[in-house]
Amino acid sequence: MRHSLNLLMLLILGSGLLRAQSVHAEQPTDSDEQVQIVQLDHLSFEKHPCIEVTRANTNPTLWRNFLRQLKTSPATQRGRYTVFHVKQEYPTKRAPITASGTTTRSYSPGKPISGNGAMVKVDSGDLIIWDHLNSSAPAKHPFRIGHAASGVMDFFTSEPPQPGKPRCYDLYMKVCPKEMRGKLVVTLLKRSNVKCSSFTINMVANGGIYGIDYRWPYNNNRPIELAPGPYSFLFRQIDPVKGRFDFKINPGVITQLNFKASSQNAVELVSQTFEPIDEKAK
Structure with missing residues (x-):
């Protein structure tokens, strides 16, 4: 009799557990469809599966040379800048990395800072400079960086960097599977x-x-x-x-x-x- 009661209790508990698992499995979830917004310092952007953005180590020679030029040039020394060091998983010169914004500049190693327009194209290893000076409403004007093999990202900010104090980042572009x-x-x-x-x-x-x-x-x-x-x-x-x-x-x-x-x-x-x-x- 006791054995029968124990068996009955196990069956009841088992059916309840299965029912709970079934209900849990049927509950709708939209977590995969929700947009994941990343906040990194003054930047906000959607998380991208093939483009990674991290704070840059500005000790390497590339960064030191660029920052020295940025601070000594009368045209750029008091500007508000966000700077991206763009690198590709498999660099190619057949298709450029492109960027657009209110004012965009670029820097290649060993060359002067160039550009002062809405668009720029660079190669892997170059720097892309987001100039916030001419943006009267920065929160409404995204900065876009993209490449055909990796995809496209929009960056937003409501608080541009302080004059003469650029914010520097590494942007790594993987080939999208x-x-x-x-x-x-x-x-x-x-x-x-x-x-x-x-x-x-x-x-x-x-x-x-x-x-x-x-x-x-x-x-x-x-x-x-x-x-x-x-x-x-x-x-x-x-x-x-x-x-x-x-x-x-x-x-x-x-x-x-x-x-x-x-x-x-x-x-x-x-x-x-x-x-x-x-x-x-x-």
Whole structure:
């Protein structure tokens, strides 16, 4: 009798445990879909699977030479700067590392600090300089760094560094593995008299340079594989302001942009959808 009662209790406890495990497994979780924001000193940015940002050790010769030049030049000695030493896992000169912001500069070892515009391109081992001086609303103006093999990152700050006291960081760009990439599918519904045979995907926020050009596919929806991050889409034969749209690529997700052009200067984004990449369909 006691053996039967013990067995019954075990069965009840076991079924309760299984039921609890089942309920726990069925509870929805969106932790994988939530954006993880990293706060590093005055910088805030989304965590990226292929781009790492850490505080720099400024003792090496590269940093000492740069900081000496920065502080002795009348044009830069009192500026507010965030500086990134960019390095690639597999450096290549076939595609540059690009950056954009309100004011952007660069530094290559053995050369003077250059640039004073919205965009810059550098090679692995160079420094990218975010000049905060001309930003009247720094929290609204991100600084973007990207490379085709690694992806794109946006940096924000509401409190730029103090004049003459630059903040220095190392930025390491790994090659994005295939399973971490996303895809872009673009469709365009247009009138017959609208000319649009190509488009550009930009890794920087301004203009159409430093981007990747694509001829418009005949099937109108050929998927393009991209590393994660925020990008810009530009219709090459349409007004550069009205024909520019922002989109984001997430790991393992298809981003579909559906456009409609009623005239050469009137294009609208009708819809934007996201769906997981079907591994079996690859």
